[in-house]
Amino acid sequence: MKYIEDINVKTKGRLGVMLSKVKTCVLHGLNGYIVEVETDVSRGMPTFSIVGLPDTSIREAKERVRTAIKNSGFEFPLSRITINLAPASLKKEGSQLDLSIAVGILLATGIIRDRDLSKVSFIGELSLDGNINKIAGALPLVISLKDKGIEKIIVPYENKDECSVVENIDVIPVRNLYELVMYLNDEIDIEPWKTDLSSLFKNDDELYADFSDIKGQESLKRAMEVAAAGGHNILLIGPPGSGKTMIARRLPSILPELTFDESLEITKIYSVAGLLKDNFLITKRPFRAPHHTISGASLVGGGRIPKPGEVSLAHHGVLFLDELPEFQKNVLEVLRQPMEDGYVTISRVNASFTYPAKFMFVASMNPCPCGYYGDPTHECTCSEREINRYLGKISGPLLDRIDIHIEVTPIDYKDLGSNTMSETSESIRKRVNEARKIQIDRYYKEKIFCNAQLTSKDINKYCKLDKECVKLMEEAFNNLGLSARAYSKILKLARTIADLDKKESIQIQHLAEAIQYRSLDRKFWR
Amino acid sequence: MNSRDILIWLNSLNINSNTIEKLEEYFGSFYSLWEASTDVINNINFISEYFKSVLVKYKDIHYYEDYINRVQKSRAKIITIFDDDYPKHLKSIYNPPKVIYIKGSLESKDEVSIAIVGARKATAYGKWAAEKFAKELASLGITIVSGLAYGIDTKAHEGALIAEGRTIAVLGNGIDLIYPKTNKALFEKIQNNGAIITEYPLGVQPLPYNFPMRNRIISGLSLGVLVVEASKKSGSLITAQMALEQGREVFAIPGNINSVYSKGTNLLIKDGAKLVMDINDIIEEITLLKNRIKTKRIKEVSHLNLGKDEIKIVECIKEYPKHCDEISFQTGLGIKEVNSILTILELKGIVRQLPGKTFQLTDF
Numbered sequence: 001m002k003y004i005e006d007i008n009v010k011t012k013g014r015l016g017v018m019l020s021k022v023k024t025c026v027l028h029g030l031n032g033y034i035v036e037v038e039t040d041v042s043r044g045m046p047t048f049s050i051v052g053l054p055d056t057s058i059r060e061a062k063e064r065v066r067t068a069i070k071n072s073g074f075e076f077p078l079s080r081i082t083i084n085l086a087p088a089s090l091k092k093e094g095s096q097l098d099l100s101i102a103v104g105i106l107l108a109t110g111i112i113r114d115r116d117l118s119k120v121s122f123i124g125e126l127s128l129d130g131n132i133n134k135i136a137g138a139l140p141l142v143i144s145l146k147d148k149g150i151e152k153i154i155v156p157y158e159n160k161d162e163c164s165v166v167e168n169i170d171v172i173p174v175r176n177l178y179e180l181v182m183y184l185n186d187e188i189d190i191e192p193w194k195t196d197l198s199s200l201f202k203n204d205d206e207l208y209a210d211f212s213d214i215k216g217q218e219s220l221k222r223a224m225e226v227a228a229a230g231g232h233n234i235l236l237i238g239p240p241g242s243g244k245t246m247i248a249r250r251l252p253s254i255l256p257e258l259t260f261d262e263s264l265e266i267t268k269i270y271s272v273a274g275l276l277k278d279n280f281l282i283t284k285r286p287f288r289a290p291h292h293t294i295s296g297a298s299l300v301g302g303g304r305i306p307k308p309g310e311v312s313l314a315h316h317g318v319l320f321l322d323e324l325p326e327f328q329k330n331v332l333e334v335l336r337q338p339m340e341d342g343y344v345t346i347s348r349v350n351a352s353f354t355y356p357a358k359f360m361f362v363a364s365m366n367p368c369p370c371g372y373y374g375d376p377t378h379e380c381t382c383s384e385r386e387i388n389r390y391l392g393k394i395s396g397p398l399l400d401r402i403d404i405h406i407e408v409t410p411i412d413y414k415d416l417g418s419n420t421m422s423e424t425s426e427s428i429r430k431r432v433n434e435a436r437k438i439q440i441d442r443y444y445k446e447k448i449f450c451n452a453q454l455t456s457k458d459i460n461k462y463c464k465l466d467k468e469c470v471k472l473m474e475e476a477f478n479n480l481g482l483s484a485r486a487y488s489k490i491l492k493l494a495r496t497i498a499d500l501d502k503k504e505s506i507q508i509q510h511l512a513e514a515i516q517y518r519s520l521d522r523k524f525w526r
Numbered sequence: 527m528n529s530r531d532i533l534i535w536l537n538s539l540n541i542n543s544n545t546i547e548k549l550e551e552y553f554g555s556f557y558s559l560w561e562a563s564t565d566v567i568n569n570i571n572f573i574s575e576y577f578k579s580v581l582v583k584y585k586d587i588h589y590y591e592d593y594i595n596r597v598q599k600s601r602a603k604i605i606t607i608f609d610d611d612y613p614k615h616l617k618s619i620y621n622p623p624k625v626i627y628i629k630g631s632l633e634s635k636d637e638v639s640i641a642i643v644g645a646r647k648a649t650a651y652g653k654w655a656a657e658k659f660a661k662e663l664a665s666l667g668i669t670i671v672s673g674l675a676y677g678i679d680t681k682a683h684e685g686a687l688i689a690e691g692r693t694i695a696v697l698g699n700g701i702d703l704i705y706p707k708t709n710k711a712l713f714e715k716i717q718n719n720g721a722i723i724t725e726y727p728l729g730v731q732p733l734p735y736n737f738p739m740r741n742r743i744i745s746g747l748s749l750g751v752l753v754v755e756a757s758k759k760s761g762s763l764i765t766a767q768m769a770l771e772q773g774r775e776v777f778a779i780p781g782n783i784n785s786v787y788s789k790g791t792n793l794l795i796k797d798g799a800k801l802v803m804d805i806n807d808i809i810e811e812i813t814l815l816k817n818r819i820k821t822k823r824i825k826e827v828s829h830l831n832l833g834k835d836e837i838k839i840v841e842c843i844k845e846y847p848k849h850c851d852e853i854s855f856q857t858g859l860g861i862k863e864v865n866s867i868l869t870i871l872e873l874k875g876i877v878r879q880l881p882g883k884t885f886q887l888t889d890f
Contacts, residue, residue, distance in 0.1 A: 218861040219850045219883065367881070374882030407883045409849050475873045478662075497862070512869035513862055516850075519883070 003187065004073040004178075007111055018042060020107035023121045023150065024100035025141045026092045029306075029353035030268050032144025034121070036086040037097065039104030044080035050101070052085030055093040064126045065102045072130035072177040077109045091350060093305060096135045099124035099154070102177060103184075112184045119151040124159075130177040134158035136274040139267050142166045152192075154180060161280035162271065164195040165264065197260070197281075208253035208284070211425040213246075216411050220247055223406040223517055225428050228254045229435035230496030231450035233339070233361035233401060235324070237519060238408030239375045244364035245289075247408075248320045251362060252285040253425035255318075256433050262316045265356060269308050269315055286317030288359075292326040296334045306346040306353045311338045314359035324363040325393040332398055335361070339401045361402065365394070374407065391520070396485075403452060403489045405520040435499040451496045456488055463491040469511050476515055486521040490514045529556035530608050531590065537625040538593045538727045539580050541573075542739070546624050548572055560585065596728055600702045603628045613637075619746040619772045623725035626743075627701040630721035636692060638818055639669035640808060641744045641769075642685075643762045644678025644754035649787050652755030655779050656681035657688070659752060662805045664691025666819060669720065671696065671748045673740060674709055678754045678762075687715055696743045697724035698736035705732040723747075741765040742772070749812050750775035752802060756790030763790050766799065775811050777802045835859055836867055840876060840887065847886035 020039045025032040048062050069076045083101055085092055100122040106112045123141055124132040138159040143166055145153055152170040155163045160173035170192035174180045182188045211221065220236070224247060227234040236244040258266070266282045276282075290299065290310045301309030311319060321327060338344040338357040345354045368387040372378035382390075439450050446458065454462065465473065473490070476482055482490075493514035494506045501510065527535075533556060536546050552570060553559040564582050573581075597604060605612050606625050614637060616622050642660055644652055660670045660682040670686035672679040674695035686693035695716050699705050701724050704713050716722055725743065726736065741764050745751050751769040753776070756762040766776045776799040781788020795801045800811055809815045832840065838857045842848065848856075854864045868885055871877040878888045 216851055218854050219865065222861045222865070374880070374884075407881070409851075409882045409884070411849060411851055472870075472873065476869070479873055479875070508870075509863070509866040513866040515869045516865040516883075 003182070008073075008075050018108060020104050022100045022104045022107065022117060024097055024123055025121060025145050026090070026094055026097070027137050027140060027144075027272065028351065029355060030140050030272060032141045032148075033090060034145070034148050034150075035090070035092060035097070035100075037100045037104045038084040038086060039101070039108045040082045040084075041077050041079045041105065041108040042082075046078045046080065048081045048083075050083045050085065052083075052088040053091045054085060054097075055091065057095050058085070058092055058097050061095070061098045061101055061126075064098055064128065065105065067128045068098075068126040068130045068177055069102055069105065071128060072181075074106065074111050074177075074181070075109070077105070081105060081108075094135070094137070095125035095133075096123040096138075096141065098126040099132060099177075099180075102126060103180070106181060112181055113186075115184070119149070120154070121145050121150045121152070122154045124154065124156045124174075126177065132156045132174055132176055132180070137272045138162050139165070139264070139271040139276075142169065142171070143264070143268065145169070160193040161195055162267070162276060164193045165197060165267070165281050195280075208425065209250050210253060211247075211250050211428055212422045214243065214250070215422055217243060217247065217408070219516075220406060220408055221423070221428075223404055224251060225254065225432060226493060226496055226500065226517065227251075227360070227362075227404050228256075228428075229432045229500050230403075230439070230492065231360060231452040232403035232493065232496065233452065234363075234404040234406065235399075235402045235520070236362070236364040236406060236408050237367050238364070239366060239371045239373075239378065239410060242408040242410040244408050245320075245322055248289075248318070248322075248362045248364060249287060250425065251318050251320075251360070252287050254428045254432055255285050255360070256429070256436050258283060258285060258316065266316055269312050269355065273308050273313065275313070286314050287320065288314040288317065289320040289322060292321070292323050294327070294331060296328075296331045299331055300334050300338060300344045300357075301346050301353075301355055304348070306348065306355075308355045309344070311335065311344055311357040311359060312355040315356050317359055319359045319361055321361075321363045324365040325390055329393065329395070333395065336397055336401065363402070364408075366390075367407070375409065377410075399520065400485055403492055404517045406517055407519045431500055434502070435496065438499045438502070451492050451499070454488075454492055454495070459488050459491050463495045463506060465491075465506060465511070468508050469506060472508055472511055480515070482515070482518065482521045486518050490518060493517055527557075527560055527587065527590070530606050532556040532560050533606050533608070533624055534594070534604060535560075535584075535590045537725075538590070539577070539584060540727055540730060541577060543624045543725070544621055545573060545577075547621075593728070596702075597627070600728065601629065602701045605632075613747055615748070616743065616746045619742065621742070622746065623743060625725060625727075627724050627727075628721050629701060630717040630719075632694075632721050632723075633692070635667065636669040636694060636720070636747075638667070638814060639671050639694065639748045640815075641671040641748035641751040641765070642678070642682035642754060643672060643741075643744060643751060643756075643765045644682075645756050645760045645762060645787060645790075646676040646679075647757075647787070648677035648681070648755050649785070651781065652678055652779075652787060653681045656754045657685035659754070659779075659802075659805060659808075660685025660691075660693075661689040663808070664689040664693070666805070666809075667691065668815065669694060671744055673698070673737075673744055674705075674713070674716075674722070676706055676709075680709060680712060682754075683712055683716060687712075687719055690719075692720040694721045694723060694747060696740050696747070697722060697726070697732075698740040699732035700724065700726050700728045700730040702728045703730075703732070737761055738764050742768045745769035745772055745774050748774060749814060750777055750808065752777040752779070752808065753791050753794055753799070754779050755781060755787050756794075757786050758789045758793065760790045763794070766794055775800065775808075777808055777811070833867075835863060836871060839864065839867055839871065843877065843885055843887055847880055847884045849882070849884050853885065 022037045024035050026035050066076055103122050125135050127133050134156050139162050142163045146166055146169040154172050154174055157173040157175045163171045172190050173193050183190050238244050263283055270276050288310050299310050342358040343354055344357045345352055367373040368382040369390050370381050373380040494510045497510040497513050498506045567578055567581050640663055656678045664670055664686035669692040670682055671694045672682040683693045693716055704710050745765050745768045753762050753766055769776050778791040778794040778799040779802050842853050842857050850864055854861045877885045879885055
C-alpha cells in the first residue's frame with residue numbers, strides 16, 4: 001500500500017491532465033460500436049454527471065465508480081466531474097462501461113500517468129470493492145474492437161478465455177482496479193492471455209450421442225444423412241415411440257465439424273445471450289429443442305433491447321421442433337423469414353437488431369391426432385377429415401421450406417433377427433463431409449454453400465436432367481400424384497444424393513431415391 | 527389386267543367406292559367392265575354422263591401403266607381390298623374404301639388404335655388435352671389415328687410423336703398433296719413413325735365434301751374415337767356418328783358449358799358418349815386395350831423386363847406388404863438402392879406405396 005500512499009500524496013490538491021479520453025465499446029445486436037468516454041475534472045462544486053444518452057445501468061455506474069475508486073485506496077476528486085459518452089447520439093447500455101469511466105477519472109486526476117491510450121480499450125463492470133466483474137457479450141465486443149483497429153484490450157479476469165480466442169489483439173485480464181492502475185503505470189507487467197485453440201477442437205468424439213445407438217431404421221438414417229449432406233430441412237412423421245426425437249438429437253453428430261469462424265459466430269450469440277458458461281468457446285453444433293408452448297418472441301428473439309431467440313441460438317446447428325402441429329400457428333409463421341434469409345431482424349422504436357439464424361430445421365409430428373395412421377400394429381381411429389385438419393395445421397409456406405418428409409415406422413429390430421452393429425456417426429459424417437466439400441467447390445462462384453440453398457434459377461443450372469430422368473419425373477408426377485411444389489425439392493434432393501454418390505450429374509437412381517423422401521406429397525396424405 | 531388392276535384403274539378415275547360396288551354388281555365382274563363396249567357403258571343408268579365419258583376415254587392400258595408409274599414416283603404404295611395387308615378393322619365397316627394409298631407403313635400393332643379428333647379451331651385447353659391424351663396413349667403402345675388438319679388433329683399427331691409412338695393420318699385429298707401446307711414437317715415425320723393414308727387418287731384436291739368420307743376411315747381404322755373439342759356443327763361429330771354406326775366406342779372430353787368450342791363434345795356426352803378424364807377411362811372401355819395392358823404388366827412382373835435387384839424386391843413383397851427397412855434387410859440391398867428401385871417399380875405400376883412407407887404389389 002506504500003504505492004497508493006505515494007500516489008495520493010503526489011496528486012493531492014492538484015489535478016492531472018484535466019481532460020482525458022478513454023475508449024470502450026457498446027453492443028448493438030451482435031455489432032459493437034466504439035464509445036469514447038471523455039472525462040473532465042475541473043474546479044467547482046463537487047458534482048458527478050454523465051451525459052451522452054446513458055441508460056439506467058450506466059447512470060448507476062456513478063455510484064459504483066466512486067465507491068470502487070475509494071475502496072481501491074485512491075482519492076476520489078472533490079471536483080466537478082463531467083463525463084461525455086461520444087458519439088452522443090447513440091443510446092448506450094451495459095455495465096461494461098464502468099471500467100472506462102473509472103479509468104477516465106483516474107487519468108484526469110493524474111493517478112494514472114498520462115499516456116497514449118488511443119489503441120487501448122477497456123471493458124468491465126466494477127464491484128464496490130474495486131474488483132472487476134465478469135460481463136456478458138465480451139466476445140462480440142472484442143471482435144468489434146479488433147475490427148476497429150484496437151490493439152490492446154483490458155478485460156475482466158473471468159472473461160479472459162472467451163476473449164482470447166480472438167487473434168491479433170492483446171487481451172490483458174485484470175482482477176481489480178488497483179492491479180489495472182499498477183499495470184498502466186508500468187509498475188507491474190501482465191502478459192497478454194493466450195489460449196491453445198487447437199486443444200479446444202480436439203476430443204470431439206464424445207460430444208454427441210451416436211448414431212450407432214439406433215438399431216434398424218435404415219431408411220430414416222439414410223434420410224438424415226441426405227439431409228445433413230445437403231443442409232436440407234427435414235420433417236419426421238411417425239407414431240409415438242417410433243424414435244423421432246432420438247434420431248433428431250443425433251443429427252448434430254453427423255453434421256460437418258464446426259469451423260473456427262462458425263464457432264466464433266455461435267459463441268458471439270451465446271455471449272450476448274449470457275449463456276456462455278464454463279465453455280468459453282462453443283465447439284459443438286447447438287441443438288435447440290424448445291417446448292411447443294414457446295412464444296413467437298422467444299423463438300426469434302425479443303425484449304425491449306432484443307436478445308437472440310431460439311432460432312439464433314440454433315445458428316449453425318439444429319432447431320428441433322417436436323410435435324410441430326402443437327405449436328401455435330402464429331409462432332410457426334414467424335419461422336418463415338429466418339428460414340428463408342438465414343438471419344432475423346427485430347425492429348424496435350429506436351433501432352432494429354439483426355441476429356444470424358442459419359440453422360437446419362428438424363421437426364417431428366404424428367401423422368394424425370391419435371398418432372397411429374400408417375402404424376402396422378395399431379389401428380388409427382381418426383377420420384379422414386381429422387387427419388386432413390391435423391396436417392392442415394402446418395401451413396403451405398412453412399411446408400414449402402422443408403425439403404424432406406420421411407415417415408418413421410416403429411420397427412421391432414429383433415423381428416428382423418439381426419445383431420449387426422449399426423454404422424457410427426463418424427463414418428456417416430465422413431460421407432457428409434465429402435458431399436459438402438463437393439457442394440462448396442461447385443458453388444464457389446455463388447453465394448451459397450449447400451444444395452438446400454439453391455434458388456429456382458440455380459436449380460436450372462446445377463440440376464440438369466437427361467432425357468431418361470425427365471421421363472421419370474414426368475411419369476412420377478402423372479402416376480404418383482406428386483404436387484407441383486415437389487418438383488424443385490426433388491431436384492435438390494437428387495442433387496445431394498448424387499453428391500453423396502460422388503457423381504457429376506443426376507442419374508435416374510438418384511432421382512428415384514429422392515422421390516421416396518417426399519411422403520407428404522403423396523395422394524394418401526393430401 | 528386382273529381385277530385388282532381394274533379396281534385401281536377405277537379408283538384412279540376418282541369413282542367412289544359405292545359406285546365401284548354398284549358397277550361390280552352390274553357387270554358381274556370387274557373384268558367384264560374392262561371388256562365392255564362403249565354402248566354398254568353408255569347404257570349404265572346409275573352413273574353420270576361425265577363418268578361414262580371418263581370410263582370410255584381412259585379405258586386404256588397405257589393410261590393405267592402411266593398412273594401406276596406416277597404413284598410409284600410419289601413414293602406411295604397401293605393397298606386394295608383384295609390384299610392381305612388391308613387393315614382388318616377397316617374391312618369390317620360399311621362401305622370400306624376399295625383402294626387406299628399409303629406413305630409410310632402399316633404394322634400389325636396399328637390394329638390397337640384410338641382416333642383423336644376435334645375441331646380445327648381449337649382452344650388452348652383442347653390442344654393441351656389432345657396432346658396429353660395422344661402422348662399418354664401412344665406411350666402405352668397405342669397407335670393414334672387422326673386427320674392431319676389444323677388444331678386438335680395436329681396436336682394429336684404431335685403428342686404421339688413426342689411419346690415416340692405410332693400415328694396414322696387419314697387425308698381428304700390425293701396423297702401427292704400436302705394439306706394444310708404448314709403441316710409439311712409433320713407429314714414427313716408421320717411417314718417415318720406410322721402412315722399417311724387416303725382413298726383418293728393422285729391429284730384430288732382437299733374438297734369440302736371429301737372430309738366427311740375421310741372421317742369414316744378414321745373411325746374405321748380405330749377401336750374408339752375420342753372427340754376432344756367440337757362445336758355444335760363440327761365435322762368431328764360426323765366422325766363420332768360414323769364411329770357409332772361402325773360399332774366403335776365414342777369418347778368425349780367435357781368442356782366448359784359456356785364454351786362454344788365444347789358444345790359438341792358436351793352434347794355427345796349428354797347423348798351417351800363416355801366422359802373421359804384420364805386415359806384409364808378409355809382403356810377400361812375397350813377389352814382389347816385392357817387385355818393388352820394387362821398382358822404387358824404380367825409380362826413385366828414375370829420378370830421379363832425387370833433387373834436382378836428389381837426381381838429380388840418383387841419376390842420379397844410377394845406375400846404381404848413390407849416396410850422398406852424390412853425389404854432392405856431381407857434382400858440384403860442397401861437402403862438407398864431399395865428406395866430408388868421402389869420408386870421405379872412404383873412408376874412401372876408393379877408396387878404401390880401405403881402409408882407408413884410400406885409397399886405392396888399392385889393387384890390387377
